[in-house]
Amino acid sequence: MTNWKTQSLVDGRWVGSLESDVLNPATGAVVGRVPNNGEAGARAAVDAAAGAFPPWSQTIAKQRGRVLRQWYDNIVAHREQLARLLTAEQGKPLAEARGEIDYAASFVEFYAEESRRIHGETIPSHRKDARILVWRQSIGVCAAITPWNFPAAMVTRKCAPALAAGCTVVLKPAMETPLTALALAQLFPHDLAPAGALNVITGDAAAIGKAWCDDPRVRLVSFTGSTEIGKLLIRQSAETVKKLSLELGGNAPFLVFDDADLDAAVDGAIFSKFRNMGQTCICANRFYVQADIYDRFAETLANRVRDMVVGDGTQEGVTQGPLISVDAVAKVQAHLDDAVAGGARIVCGGKPHDLGGTYFEPTVLADVEPTMRVCREETFGPVAPLICFDHEADAIALANASRSGLAAYFYTRDISRAIRCAEQLEAGMVGVNSPYLSCEAAPFGGVKESGLGREGGRDGIAEFLETKYVLLGGLEAP
Numbered sequence: 448m449t450n451w452k453t454q455s456l457v458d459g460r461w462v463g464s465l466e467s468d469v470l471n472p473a474t475g476a477v478v479g480r481v482p483n484n485g486e487a488g489a490r491a492a493v494d495a496a497a498g499a500f501p502p503w504s505q506t507i508a509k510q511r512g513r514v515l516r517q518w519y520d521n522i523v524a525h526r527e528q529l530a531r532l533l534t535a536e537q538g539k540p541l542a543e544a545r546g547e548i549d550y551a552a553s554f555v556e557f558y559a560e561e562s563r564r565i566h567g568e569t570i571p572s573h574r575k576d577a578r579i580l581v582w583r584q585s586i587g588v589c590a591a592i593t594p595w596n597f598p599a600a601m602v603t604r605k606c607a608p609a610l611a612a613g614c615t616v617v618l619k620p621a622m623e624t625p626l627t628a629l630a631l632a633q634l635f636p637h638d639l640a641p642a643g644a645l646n647v648i649t650g651d652a653a654a655i656g657k658a659w660c661d662d663p664r665v666r667l668v669s670f671t672g673s674t675e676i677g678k679l680l681i682r683q684s685a686e687t688v689k690k691l692s693l694e695l696g697g698n699a700p701f702l703v704f705d706d707a708d709l710d711a712a713v714d715g716a717i718f719s720k721f722r723n724m725g726q727t728c729i730c731a732n733r734f735y736v737q738a739d740i741y742d743r744f745a746e747t748l749a750n751r752v753r754d755m756v757v758g759d760g761t762q763e764g765v766t767q768g769p770l771i772s773v774d775a776v777a778k779v780q781a782h783l784d785d786a787v788a789g790g791a792r793i794v795c796g797g798k799p800h801d802l803g804g805t806y807f808e809p810t811v812l813a814d815v816e817p818t819m820r821v822c823r824e825e826t827f828g829p830v831a832p833l834i835c836f837d838h839e840a841d842a843i844a845l846a847n848a849s850r851s852g853l854a855a856y857f858y859t860r861d862i863s864r865a866i867r868c869a870e871q872l873e874a875g876m877v878g879v880n881s882p883y884l885s886c887e888a889a890p891f892g893g894v895k896e897s898g899l900g901r902e903g904g905r906d907g908i909a910e911f912l913e914t915k916y917v918l919l920g921g922l923e924a925p
């Protein structure tokens with residue numbers, strides 16, 4: 448199946464005229480066209496999902512698991528085509544795109560298994576003639592709104608647990624990268640599920656988001672994206688008192704103590720900072736390095752960064768693709784200008800790449816101050832700002848001086864410090880001597896303004912379930 452459909456999927460049918468171009472950020476070429484839906488399209492998708500909810504939620508859990516397992520098999524069988532499509536619309540190097548397809552598939556596999564493990568409980572009763580039962584039931588129609596930086600994994604991280612829990616889904620992928628989401632939906636085994644179990648529409652984010660928030664039939668909105676839009680969705684959902692699952696912006700601190708394995712810390716920094724060209728919510732955004740090892744860390748990191756190969760992600764050997772847009776390049780430049788004006792020093796990189804357009808040189812920046820924009824805001828680009836610290840308590844205070852709290856990382860060989868810092872860091876996820884937080888089995892999510900709820904693991908399916916307390920009375924007393 449290489450002829451990917453690009454219309455919207457509503458009630459099991461591919462519909463809508465193709466009006467909006469999808470561009471390849473590496474070349475500017477048009478790679479596809481998708482419909483431009485608004486309020487009416489959003490309502491039609493909910494009509495379909497509401498119609499499919501009774502049969503899908505009543506399908507036995509084992510059968511729902513089989514449907515998801517078939518979806519997983521279909522994704523795996525199309526790994527290479529999906530990865531190429533993902534790179535064409537998003538820009539990440541092909542090796543990373545293949546990794547993302549594997550990551551996306553892992554959520555479908557995990558929740559195929561998990562659908563059968565939605566358990567209730569029996570609680571000792573307050574009356575002899577009654578029993579207390581607790582059931583977990585599908586919440587209803589769920590809206591999933593996914594971002595452009597992980598066009599595959601964020602779709603399955605939301606849709607797989609929702610479907611496993613017996614919910615039906617309306618999905619709106621980002622307009623920069625809708626093609627991978629539509630391809631994943633095409634691979635869903637529609638013949639095994641009611642039409643309308645999974646619907647995908649593309650178009651005007653503001654109009655679709657508002658229509659779904661206003662619609663009382665939508666019982667949950669799951670969103671990954673900026674904190675600003677997350678707050679808007681909270682406000683818009685107040686009227687219908689919806690459940691929200693929000694994975695919002697981060698500003699991850701990365702601490703390197705002077706007892707750390709320096710090579711491991713540099714490896715971790717390279718992965719955490721430059722994955723997806725720094726366009727990842729859990730990317731290290733600011734590096735705090737203890738004074739004794741500051742210069743050595745800066746130089747070792749810069750040497751690795753100088754070796755990076757920037758270019759079109761489909762080309763062999765490229766490790767850094769383009770940024771998503773020229774606006775993204777402008778934001779990175781503005782953060783650098785602010786830092787340099789304040790006295791920061793460019794160790795390597797520091798300007799748009801000679802390739803032009805959406806390409807930016809991977810950059811290491813030293814002598815950075817916590818007041819600079821690169822520390823206070825999420826840069827979402829390939830810039831590693833290094834700040835020097837003397838004492839552990841200072842580093843923790845600097846790390847926590849943010850309204851975000853998604854991920855945090857630190858490197859140390861001292862086990863007492865490891866426990867202490869992991870406890871004190873205000874983040875939903877902490878990587879101790881490792882940057883590899885992402886996986887299907889663990890609860891992914893943030894504290895403070897980084898979001899509500901968790902995705903992945905057992906917590907990820909709980910988001911899509913309501914707890915019902917049933918008091919079974921009138922029983923004959925023994």
Ligand code: SIN
Nearest residue numbers: 596597727728729885
């Ligand atoms: C994100 O950027 O929000 C997702 C990153 C991940 O799942 O690893």
